Amino acid sequence: MNVTDMLWTLLKVFIVVNVLMIHVAYVVYFERKVIGHMQARLGPMRVGWHGLLQPIADGIKLFFKEDIIPSQSDRPIFYIAPIIGLVAVLSSLAVIPLWEGFSIANLNIGILYILALSSVGAYSIILAGWASNSKYSFLGGLRSSAQVISYEIAMGLSLVGVMMLAGSANLTDIVKAQSEGWFLWYQPVACLIFVMSAMAETNRAPFDLPEAESELVAGYFTEYSSMRFGLFFMAEYAGMFIMSALGTICFLGGWSGPDFGIFAHVPKVVWLLLKIYGCIFFYFWIRATLPRYRYDQLMALGWKVFIPLALANIVVTGVIKLWK
Amino acid sequence: MTAPQVFFSYFAAMITGLSLLVVTRKNPVHSVLWMLLLFVHIAGLYLFLNAEFLAAIQIIIYAGAILVLFLFVIMLLNLRKEETEKRFQRQWPLGLGIGVVLMMFLVPVLGNISVVPPLGPYSVDAIKSEGHIMTVGKVLYTEFLLPFEIASVILLVAIVGAVVLAKRRLE
Structure with a gap:
């Protein structure tokens, strides 16, 4: 690898990360609008046309707020926890084929x-909960x-089934293996498990127990303020974006789209983004529809239903693959 | 120094330094965090040896599962007393002295031995041509099927044991 290649890669990283951050800002706006309309409200309307500048206003506000650090907290870990979260999420973007x-x-x-x-990202939540030295944060972190x-x-x-069908763990190969049909149709059970687990992974409703506001104030980031809170916020929405991208690539055919007539001239990345935003809309739809789970129900569902179901799915996929 | 030597020295030095940090920190949670960094460096060493599957598994299993459980347990135990007590027994300088003397003998002896490993079918080029996951999978499920199955049975026994211990009352 020579210097030009390295600079070229750095440029790609810079562009992709910045584009993602803009998307993340507008995913928040999208959520507020979608949830607003589902609850017969208008959502943000004041800043700019139909509130279009709201994310920028929010960003500026967060940036200039006072940074409060609890006096009994473990400072180095308190500082580093949100950074771990955001870095882990942004690094996963590197393998997503656009x-x-x-x-x-x-x-x-x-x-x-x-x-x-994503397992490294879990540290940010646990450490934030522990370092804040507050009961609410700690309970949120443990949960x-x-x-x-x-x-x-x-x-x-659930992704093992996809890997078995594609014969590879490379995301580009997985998309190419879906040229005949989306894996959604071949792996419906895996897709269902993936969608639910992705919601639990990113701590989204109905599995948002780590930040259940009615019992834990705000869960693991109760003690965080200003831009440190902003980093958690960005990590959560960027995580949703990455999970939607992974779901799109593994089950919805990635960047592939109709290639007849006028559709053939549309850049492939547009199809990918459309599918990702479809998945993100689904996240919001679920949030507006379902109430929060109870914690023991959540754990029972994960261990007693999803894991055995996913294992059975692997066996069935293997048998069918041998049959053919 | 060539590039591989620079990489290896970096990882070796970091792994040694981080291990020292793990055992010397007073706060157990800080120890676990240095250990997390240590695991990431070990994964880097695997990547350096073209074993990308092992590197990913190292992070997923060790950093993502085992270390989180460590952290979980340490946070639930109240270890305030541990933090104020002395970290080591009184005789640690003696142990360090013996270690250094042993090292002084071992380094020249081991430096003179050159081991030429027998070259098997899994050379770097062979692994690169079909991918590391594919190679590991094939070997694991054909040549080493029996040891693999035995290992999984042992793990299953451990899980059953844990469930039995955790269950208060067995009908």
């Missing part, structure tokens, strides 16, 4: 890489660590 032949790193272990980083570990297993097992 269109044919474009991903920052085309790894053979693409799926495993994303799973590894989250148990939840993330449990659902990571189910998520990994």
Whole structure:
């Protein structure tokens, strides 16, 4: 690898990360609008036309707020926890193929890489909960660590079916293997488990127990303020974006789209983004529809339903693959 | 120094330094965090040896599951007393002295031995051509099927044991 290649990669990283951050800001706006309309409200309307500048206003506000640090907290860990979270999420972006032949790193272990980083991301929540030295934060952190570990297993097992069908863990190869039909149709059970586990992984409703506001104030980030809170916020929404991208690539055919007539001229990345935003809309739809789970129900669902179901799915997929 | 030597020295030095940090920190949670960094460096060493599957598994299993459980247990135990007590027994300088003397003998002896490993079918090029996951999978499920199955049965026994211990009352 020479210097030009390195600079070129750095430029790609810079562009992709910045584009993602803009998307993340507007995913928040999208959520507020969608939830607003589902609850017969208008959502943000004041800043700019139909509130379009709201994310920028929010960002500026967070940036200039006072940074409060609890006096009894463990400072180095308190500082580093939100950074771990955001770095883990942004690093997973490296293996996502945006269109044919474009991903920052085309790894053979693409799926495993994303799973590894999502497990590193769990540290940010646990450490934030512990370092804040507050009961609410600590309970939120403990809940989250148990939840993330449990659902990571189910998520990994549900993706094994996809890897078996594609014969590879490389995300580009997985998209190419879906040229005949989306894996959604071949792996419906795995897809269902993946969607649920992704919601639990990113701490989204109805599995948002680590930050259940009615019992834990705000869970693990109760003691955080200003931009440190902003980092958690960005990590959560970027995590949703990455999980939607992974789901799109593994089950919805990635960047592929109709290639007849006028559709053939549409850039492939547009199809990918449309599918990702479809998945994100689904997240919001679920949030607006379902109430929060109870904690023991959540753990029972993960261990007693999803993991056995995912294992059975692997066996069935294997048998069918041998049959053919 | 060539590039591989620079990489290896970096990882070796970091792994040694981080291990020292793990055993010397007073706060157990800080120890676990240095250990997390240590695991990441070990994964880097695997990547350096073209074993990308092992590197990913190292992070997923060790950093993502085992270490989180460590952290979980340490946070639930109240270890305030541990933090104020002395970290080591009184005789640690003696142990360090013996270690250094042993090292002084071992380094020249081991430096003179050159081991030429027998070259098997899994050379770097062979692994690169079909991917590390594929190679590991094939070997694990054909050549080493029996040891693999035995290992999984042992793990299953451990799980059953844990469930039995955790259950208060067995009908």
